[in-house]
Amino acid sequence: MRLLVIEDEKKAGEYLKKGLEESGFTVDVVANGIDGLHQALEEDYDLLVLDVMLPGMDGWEVLRRLREKKDVPVLLLTAVDELEERVRGLELGGDDYLVKPFAFVELLARIRTLLRRGPPRDIEHMRIGDLEIDAVRRRVRRNGQRIDLTPREFSLLQLLARRRGEVLSRAQIASYVWDMNFDSDTNVVEVAIRRLRAKVDEGYGVKLIHTVRGMGYVLDDEREDA
Amino acid sequence: MRTLSLTARLTLIFTLVTTTSFALVGVLLFKAASQRIIEQDETNLVLSARHLRRLAGEFAALPDLVAHQDRLVISVLGDASNALRITGSDGQTLVDHNPLHLPLAFPDTIAPDQRLVPTMLESLRDTHGDTVRGMAAAGKLQDGTLITIIVARSLADRQLLLRHYQRDMVRRLLAGMAAAILLGYLLIRQALRPLRTLAGQAATISAHNLGTRLSASNAPPELHALTATLNDMLSRLEEGFSRVWRFTVDLAHDLRTPIGNLRGTNEVALTRPRTSEEYQALLGSNIEECDRVSRMIENVLFLARAESPQFALQRSVFDVGDELQLIGDYFEGIAADAEVDIRVAGHARLLADRDLFRRAVGNLLSNALRYTPRHHAIDVRVEEAPGAIRILVENPGDGIAPEHLDKLFDRFYRVDRARGDSAHSAGLGLSIVRSILDLHGGRVTAESEPSGTTRFTLWFPTAPP
Numbered sequence: 030m031r032l033l034v035i036e037d038e039k040k041a042g043e044y045l046k047k048g049l050e051e052s053g054f055t056v057d058v059v060a061n062g063i064d065g066l067h068q069a070l071e072e073d074y075d076l077l078v079l080d081v082m083l084p085g086m087d088g089w090e091v092l093r094r095l096r097e098k099k100d101v102p103v104l105l106l107t108a109v110d111e112l113e114e115r116v117r118g119l120e121l122g123g124d125d126y127l128v129k130p131f132a133f134v135e136l137l138a139r140i141r142t143l144l145r146r147g148p149p150r151d152i153e154h155m156r157i158g159d160l161e162i163d164a165v166r167r168r169v170r171r172n173g174q175r176i177d178l179t180p181r182e183f184s185l186l187q188l189l190a191r192r193r194g195e196v197l198s199r200a201q202i203a204s205y206v207w208d209m210n211f212d213s214d215t216n217v218v219e220v221a222i223r224r225l226r227a228k229v230d231e232g233y234g235v236k237l238i239h240t241v242r243g244m245g246y247v248l249d250d251e252r253e254d255a
Numbered sequence: 256m257r258t259l260s261l262t263a264r265l266t267l268i269f270t271l272v273t274t275t276s277f278a279l280v281g282v283l284l285f286k287a288a289s290q291r292i293i294e295q296d297e298t299n300l301v302l303s304a305r306h307l308r309r310l311a312g313e314f315a316a317l318p319d320l321v322a323h324q325d326r327l328v329i330s331v332l333g334d335a336s337n338a339l340r341i342t343g344s345d346g347q348t349l350v351d352h353n354p355l356h357l358p359l360a361f362p363d364t365i366a367p368d369q370r371l372v373p374t375m376l377e378s379l380r381d382t383h384g385d386t387v388r389g390m391a392a393a394g395k396l397q398d399g400t401l402i403t404i405i406v407a408r409s410l411a412d413r414q415l416l417l418r419h420y421q422r423d424m425v426r427r428l429l430a431g432m433a434a435a436i437l438l439g440y441l442l443i444r445q446a447l448r449p450l451r452t453l454a455g456q457a458a459t460i461s462a463h464n465l466g467t468r469l470s471a472s473n474a475p476p477e478l479h480a481l482t483a484t485l486n487d488m489l490s491r492l493e494e495g496f497s498r499v500w501r502f503t504v505d506l507a508h509d510l511r512t513p514i515g516n517l518r519g520t521n522e523v524a525l526t527r528p529r530t531s532e533e534y535q536a537l538l539g540s541n542i543e544e545c546d547r548v549s550r551m552i553e554n555v556l557f558l559a560r561a562e563s564p565q566f567a568l569q570r571s572v573f574d575v576g577d578e579l580q581l582i583g584d585y586f587e588g589i590a591a592d593a594e595v596d597i598r599v600a601g602h603a604r605l606l607a608d609r610d611l612f613r614r615a616v617g618n619l620l621s622n623a624l625r626y627t628p629r630h631h632a633i634d635v636r637v638e639e640a641p642g643a644i645r646i647l648v649e650n651p652g653d654g655i656a657p658e659h660l661d662k663l664f665d666r667f668y669r670v671d672r673a674r675g676d677s678a679h680s681a682g683l684g685l686s687i688v689r690s691i692l693d694l695h696g697g698r699v700t701a702e703s704e705p706s707g708t709t710r711f712t713l714w715f716p717t718a719p720p
Contacts, residue, residue: 243542
């Protein structure tokens with residue numbers, strides 16, 4: 030998957046390239062709007078990460094001109110979190126919108142969502158190592174043994190399993206599981222993960238739920254805890 | 256349209272009133288005067304006619320009358336405007352005194368036994384177009400001979416007199432009006448001086464000396480209310496300014512903690528080589544500090560945005576009970592850890608911004624969780640009050656001292672500054688609650704009993720403004 034990052038802030042460009050490459054993408058970074066638009070039109074990319082505040086030609090203009098010719102997915106980055114800005118971005122043909130400062134895992138998740146083509150994986154029945162999740166009957170078994178979960182715990186486990194291998198931030202989890210879309214000061218997610226872990230991982234040799242310090246949580250059966 | 260100054264406006268009104276009353280008085284006076292003069296003249300004419308008729312009656316026959324005509328003429332002498340003619344029954348002129356050659360052909364002749372009154376006077380016009388008033392009255396000599404006595408008076412001189420009078424009066428009235436207007440203007444200016452003084456005082460006030468207050472000691476009582484109102488406004492502005500100032504200082508202060516942590520931990524880490532585990536731990540801690548700063552920025556921005564008139568609420572109708580249940584669910588884990596129960600009760604439908612509603616209740620609940628002792632319960636319930644939906648969040652605990660209660664919702668206000676747990680940026684949570692309620696046209700109140708129940712109440716009006 031080839032990504033083009035159009036970002037004028039040097040440090041930001043560098044860490045985005047590094048982070049995205051380590052997540053398995055091929056990444057080009059361009060530092061201004063004019064070159065960015067040129068490159069986006071000349072070459073084939075699967076997705077564009079476009080900063081709105083750019084020297085030369087701003088992100089809105091790049092997006093507008095790009096949309097005259099190409100339909101590649103565009104994820105907009107901006108420091109301004111205003112409703113009008115969001116509306117404008119989406120009207121001009123942006124596919125998603127992320128406000129700085131953002132969690133890198135959040136960016137990764139949005140990129141993956143935009144790139145995911147076709148119907149999502151079959152999630153009625155999931156199996157990760159010896160963990161089985163039956164979404165229809167809302168039942169969980171590990172190593173053949175039934176685990177009783179509260180409805181919220183089940184949603185949380187289901188989310189982690191569906192996005193296995195992917196680090197999910199606290200805000201993402203709060204939003205998906207409880208539909209809470211504000212950044213709470215409380216450690217609700219940490220507590221929920223701890224309680225879920227006690228039921229799912231305690232007493233088993235292989236731990237499935239891992240904490241990625243400062244970033245979030247991931248479900249993975251091939252990962253060693255740091 | 257340009258608005259006139261108060262002085263100009265008052266002067267204009269004053270001028271209008273003065274002019275109108277002067278003009279009205281002038282017209283009335285003039286009318287009265289001319290009426291009086293005319294009445295006087297007419298009475299004189301009638302009296303002359305009566306006198307002449309009586310005199311004529313004393314003459315025995317016509318020759319007597321002609322011989323003594325001076326006695327007759329004398330009664331109309333002395334006024335050049337007067338005329339007298341006496342004719343015989345055959346129409347010949349017996350006596351004629353008519354220096355102005357007034358027309359004397361009055362159509363009616365009044366019978367000799369009829370009493371003469373002013374209403375019998377008739378009008379004619381002379382060659383100059385001036386009015387001539389007069390009458391023709393029959394008289395009888397002692398021998399029974401009938402004569403006709405004609406008396407008349409030209410009004411030309413009276414009209415001239417009245418015109419002069421009119422002109423004089425208009426001049427004097429105009430002069431009087433001018434004087435009144437000038438005087439009025441000066442007096443109004445003088446009367447409005449306290450206003451200018453007030454404006455002068457107000458002009459010296461800027462953001463740097465908001466402590467200044469306007470003084471109305473020499474001003475008329477009408478201005479005292481205005482001055483008091485302005486001073487109240489200044490007090491509010493001053494308070495607002497100092498709140499913004501305090502907010503800025505507190506914000507800068509609160510930003511120091513995470514920045515200091517970041518710098519410190521990184522510096523210490525760099526003093527010697529570390530294991531990769533240690534580096535990982537450090538980076539994780541760095542991200543946590545960044546999150547803390549981000550959260551503060553987000554909260555501050557939310558508060559700022561909530562004050563902008565452009566802030567648009569995404570209102571929808573929902574069941575408050577279901578929402579409270581959901582929020583309670585969200586805190587379920589933390590509550591279980593703290594061994595605290597969250598009890599939710601009640602149902603009501605509400606039109607509000609659902610995300611902001613969750614945020615407000617969530618902030619109250621996380622606040623309550625922080626202060627509720629183990630093995631106790633937090634009560635969250637919704638009630639319908641007249642014109643409002645009330646959401647109550649109650650928790651037992653140490654209570655909040657009364658002096659803190661109304662300041663709880665101020666930004667960065669912390670009951671115990673030393674305990675100020677800025678990792679939770681608790682200083683903003685309650686002000687965000689208040690902002691959200693303000694946006695909905697509602698309010699939030701706090702009550703607390705010492706060592707008893709602390710109750711926060713959200714009032715959402717049922718008819719949004």
